[in-house]
Amino acid sequence: MGNPIINFIVNNLISIHSGPAYSKAFSALKLAAVPAVGLSISERFTGWYVESFVFIWMLGFALVADLIVGIWKHLLNETFSPKKMLWGFGQKLGLIILVYFLTEAFIQIISDADLDSVYFKVATKLMIFIYPAGNALVNVGIITKGKFPPLGFLKKFEKFNNTLDVNVFKQKEDENKNTNNNPSE
Incomplete structure (x- = not known):
């Protein structure tokens, strides 16, 4: 029996060494093609x-x-359940992997x-990142009883989730003025 990879290599090397011409050519092709496919996939x-x-x-x-932060929040609220934590984390991780794969496929098709897939690429990466990060920030807000992060900051994430408009994260003109927090003289 042995290792199937070693058997594959040995059988093809024997065929190259002592087989007829067509067998030598086919064995050489197999020995060259199998690693090439593996390298091609790993290179991608x-x-x-x-x-x-x-x-x-x-x-x-x-x-x-x-x-x-989710564990922290549930411990503070005395609602922590290891089973629900594992299920929720597994579900979130699985959904993120699935959506990331699908959006990467869309980006590849568009490109x-x-x-021009730059807008779509940015919007999908923001969407994927906001799922866990936004949830963590909301939980921080619950832990701090609304003191941090500011509600205006969280509303930008909510607006992006509703519109997929990346411009909600741009700084407005009035935000650029007097950013040193010193009164005008």
């Missing part, structure tokens, strides 16, 4: 990971922060059609 995955590296880490941190 590595390229995607390098391109999305920062976002993936931020998303992972947001998930962990959401979990920690293949030579359409």
Whole structure:
């Protein structure tokens, strides 16, 4: 029996060494093609990971922060349940992975059609990130009894969730004026 990978390699090497010409050619092709497919897949995955590296880490941190703050909130409210925590976290993680995969597919399709996908890419990444991060911020607001973060900040997330308009995060003209918090002289 043995290892199927070793058997594959050994059988094809024997065929290359002592088989007829067509068998040698086919075995050489198999030995070259199998690693090439694996390298091609790993190269695509590595390229995607390098391109999305920062976002993936931020998303992972947001998930962990959401979990920690959620546990904290439920401990304070005396409603903590390990079973519900595991189910909720697993559900949130699964949905984020699913939606991230689907939106990446949409972005790939849009970019293949030579359409401008920057807005869609930003909107979908914000949407995915806001799911755990927004929930964590709302829970922080519950823990601090509304003192932090400011309600206006949370309303921007709510408005984005309703409209998918990334412009809600832009600073308005009056916010640019007198940002040093000193009265005008």
